[in-house]
Amino acid sequence: MECQERTEIPKLMEISEVVYEGKGQKSFFFRHSLNCRPGQFVMVWLPDVDEKPMAVSYINKNEFAFTSQVVGKWTSALDKLKKHDKVWMRGPYGSSFSIKKNACVVGGGVGMASVSTLIDKLKDPTIINGARSKEHLIYLKRYKNKNLIAVTDDGSYGKKGFTTDSLKELLNDNNNKIKIVYTCGPEIMMKKVFDICNKYKVECEASLERMMKCGFGVCGVCMVNDQIVCMDGPVFNSKQLSKMSEFGSFARLKTGRKVTINEYHSIHA
């Protein structure tokens, strides 16, 4: 007989270290082993504030972390926390990235957090790390010995332009060996990455972001077409993405109302 018990309650965790990563961006470490695959996320509860999904960004032996960027109320509250402060967590949840050879990883902004534990597992990936400007670029030190292409919208560090411009350049080079592109960042960027991958006939895996309540496939708000992002995703492959007409165009608010991606980001920033 199948076991009926399933426990999904927030559990107390003490912050063991806080690391500054970039402007408004910090990694919060916990001395605790976590059975987690690249791309999965945890739900983090700050009592009296809210509970939100965060991608796991470091998995070391007996230690893990997530990296957050200050945007709203919850991330601001988190930003004030220090070593020995407490948070409550459940998870990890969701699907994970495949691990394949000849990979390129495209991260936009704090989206890099979702692909970082993947980068740690890949063999010699090419990394395109993009942000608005130099102070927003994270993990530069972490990946200094890797094949890293840094890009900024304003040209304050690395190449000037979008991550997608660098990806095109890379795939245009006839000598490139890229077979798969992994991406996480603003959805508009990921949609462009996906379209470019289709054009160049390379595989793509993207980690989508949606409003989440439960994290375990019950509430039904994070759906993109018939896919439940928190459970079937957040990582989807080319085959799945090509069937998701809402990818890159529509998302649902906490109320369940469907809006354009731009409206979604302006409302729930």
Added chain:
Amino acid sequence: MLNVNLCGIKLRNPTILASGILGVTKDSIDRVGKNGAGAVTLKSLCHEERTGNKNPVMFGYDDVFFNAVGLPGQGIDNAVKDFKRLDNLSIPVIGSIYGYKIEQFGQVTKKMASLKPAIIEVDISCPHMDYGKPYDADPKLTAEVTQVVKKNAGKIPISIKLSPNVHDIKEIAHAAEKAGADAITAINTATGMMIDIDARKPVLANKIGGISGPALKPIAVRCVYEIYETVKIPIIGTGGVTYGKDAIEMMMAGAAAIGIGTGVFYRGNGVFKKVCNEMEAWMKKNKVKNLDEIKGCAHK
């Protein structure tokens, strides 16, 4: 073997997705249909768009599941645009509605009816809403809501969804039947609370929430049993059904069909097929040919 007739609607099997679990989008209806449900109930909608409560809004441990989502929803007007119609999907759809004031129940029903759902279910029992006294706390209020909904539903059958958080559920069910209800859905969640002793605070942002899942089942079976003794209209037995044996038990108490909500959490999206297979296996073993043979048999 498993097909049932509910208010004149043929269901391929008695399992119905309960309101508030998935059921927010059209695509999710099809998905639950593919996963074997006999029908799907939509997340409850009212006259306005609502964000609901802050997280945490749900969690579970062992056999107990808590939620206080706070009835988020896009509102009936947006839903009418979003769904367009509900009568051309792969399985029958039950539209769940509520309002704050009596008139609003009527207005929302009228708009829901325009989508042509198979049944309109009326949530008069949500334990964590802020519109004052719940309508199911009083048989008179229950009757008033039922009449208004019935008047606005046209030919579409209506089911009144009851709460276990009342002194005498028989009295409420009786009032609903007398006022024109075509079915009763029983039950909604039972109120409860969990305090995290490290945080020294209730875990739900709303503090108090509703308990569902296996822990709710004995209460649900008792309610269905009592209602069956009181009314003639069919009952959608809901509360803690997780395995085929739970569904059989609920039917023996008198249910005509079975709601499954939290079962999705415990056994995944495949819960409907699993429960149906387990019911069939039990029926074969016990030489039961159709579900009418066991419906309400615990009363004999």
